[in-house]
Amino acid sequence: MKDSDAAKSPSSLLWGVFGAGGHHHRHNGKASSSHFWSTRDCKPYFLFHRLFVFLLFLLLLYFFYTYSLLSSPLPSCDGVAVVRLSNFTAAVANRTEVRSSPSTPALAAPRPQSTATELQHIVFGIAASAKLWEKRKAYIKVWWRPRQMRGFVWLDKFVKEMKAKDPALPVLKISGDTSRFPYTHRKGDRSALRISRIVSETFRLGLPNVRWFVMGDDDTVFLPDNLARVLSRFDHRQPYYIGSLSESHLQNIFFSYSMAYGGGGFAISAPLAASLARVQDRCLRRYPALYGSDDRIQACMAELGVPLTRHPGFHQYDVYGDLLGLLTAHPVAPLVSLHHLDVVQPLFPGETQAAALRRIFAGPVRLDSAGVIQQSICYVTARLWSVSVSWGFAVTVVRGVMSPREMEMPTRTFLNWYRRADYTAYAFNTRPVARNPCQKPYVYYLASARYDNATRTTVTEYALRRETRPTCRWRMADPSALVDRIVVYKKPDPGLWDRAPRRNCCRVLPAAKERKKRMAMEVGTCRESEISELGKQ
Structure with missing residues (x-):
């Protein structure tokens, strides 16, 4: 090896640093006894030179060591592969373990998400009384699905169905004794104590695989599939208390704007039901002066610190009169429940309430429950008519052009729960019934519903309700003279509420010459940039 090459090696550098000055060196093959620096005047420069050479040695040593690490294969320990720092940090954060594999190391798969809530995950607790049972059991039979749903009717006294079981009804039970709890409200009834404990009593039955406990009255009508759709959007493992308010502003003031009204129904997640069952008996003793169960x-x-999660699909219906104005302008949300059906007029004129409900459930609810009562707004341009389709219930036609902003507001065909209160006592916006006889709506009620297998489309027909009408002096076509029936075509859309809330759009179809006095319409998802407006002639 040449001297110049030796001087570049780490060993020669080390020798030069520690051997220079005071040690003998060979020069041209001869030993030299003279020092490399012989004068005292050069001593500072000599020290600087030593320091520089030492630092250079450390730097080269660092580079050699780093190069050897990068060029060698990655080690492994006990089958656990070495991963990058970012992957390791992610693994620690997710509490997952990284295992060695022939391919690139990867984090463990995340825990699968919970499956969607179905009817089998819901248990109903229905409050009933022996006094009204004979009449109201018909409402339960409309929506109850034996062998598909679980639930119990909690009564105050024995009824005959407890002995001779009716397979079309849920299991009947007698509520527990509540005489030990105080009740001091002068105008109320002690049955409120019994009803308030229904969720807890149902929970204590210990049914398996329950995610939600749903409470309602014997005159509450649920749309089960829509209820399951709504509850699927919430994590049943968290404490949830879901329901809605009263339609009456005064009711909400007297009771609470933070309360789910029991007649409209409410849902309590299983963990919250467990907490409620543990504390409710102690809690009830602290509120003897309250009026009701809800x-x-x-x-x-x-x-418990759990607030109400409001959903506009639960309906208490603290109103009197005709629900037409409310049902033809339903919020853009799935219809979950109806209540106080004994108080309001039948949904279809001339029928019993139970018969009207059976017509809706046998047709539209069976064909496309997600779209039931959902409003669509469009216009008959040639005749200047405004049309509102409440799918599966009714179609209203009004002469003249009304804006969607007006038509999506309920018409006051109903009265407030407090009869002396005016329209300011509602907890939502309403509009008055039209005073102009020319703007009185023509109502076409559901007559039939079927499914067309060839086109995979639902076909619902709506018949005009004939009634005496005031004279209209407008030079505008009379809908009752030109249209007896309205046919609406709609494809089932079970995923309607998996998307962002939006009203469906309706379109007036060309009239068929062979079908006089009929108007055909199509209802469905709005096309791109489609809006409800009066089209061009």
């Missing part, structure tokens, strides 16, 4: 439930929820 405000007692809310009082216990307040103690």
